Amino acid sequence: MRELPPSYQRFQEDFPPIWEAFDNLAKKCHQAGPLEAKVRRLVKLGIAIGAGLEGAVHSHTRRALAEGIAPQEIRHAVLLAMTTVGFPRTMAALSWVNDLLESE
Numbered sequence: 001m002r003e004l005p006p007s008y009q010r011f012q013e014d015f016p017p018i019w020e021a022f023d024n025l026a027k028k029c030h031q032a033g034p035l036e037a038k039v040r041r042l043v044k045l046g047i048a049i050g051a052g053l054e055g056a057v058h059s060h061t062r063r064a065l066a067e068g069i070a071p072q073e074i075r076h077a078v079l080l081a082m083t084t085v086g087f088p089r090t091m092a093a094l095s096w097v098n099d100l101l102e103s104e
Contacts, residue, residue: 005055033078041067042077049081049093057096 002054012019030040048056064074074088078097081088 002015038069039066039068042073045077046081049089050085051090052085052092054092054096057066057093058100061097062098063099074101 003009023076030037035043041060045057045060045064048060061074065071074097075094078090078094
């Protein structure tokens with residue numbers, strides 16, 4: 001897995017107890033239900049797309065690839081956003097995903 005962006009590393013260094021609590025919360029959320037890892041990753045990608053968060057879309061795309069999720073599955077998840085968040089946001093998300101898929 002790739003290193004965290006510098007801003008995250010700085011936060012981790014400056015506020016270790018808060019980072020640890022956040023990291024533990026994330027782990028607990030992932031373990032809280034019956035969804036398998038692949039589904040959870042694609043859901044997180046969908047949330048990032050819906051919120052219009054480029055950095056989070058990049059992060060969840062990287063993680064999806066690292067977890068063995070195929071590029072066509074990632075793109076499909078992006079397309080599913082279209083009828084909920086609209087064409088412009090979907091096109092933006094697709095460009096963010098393609099930034100990574102085309103560089104891999």
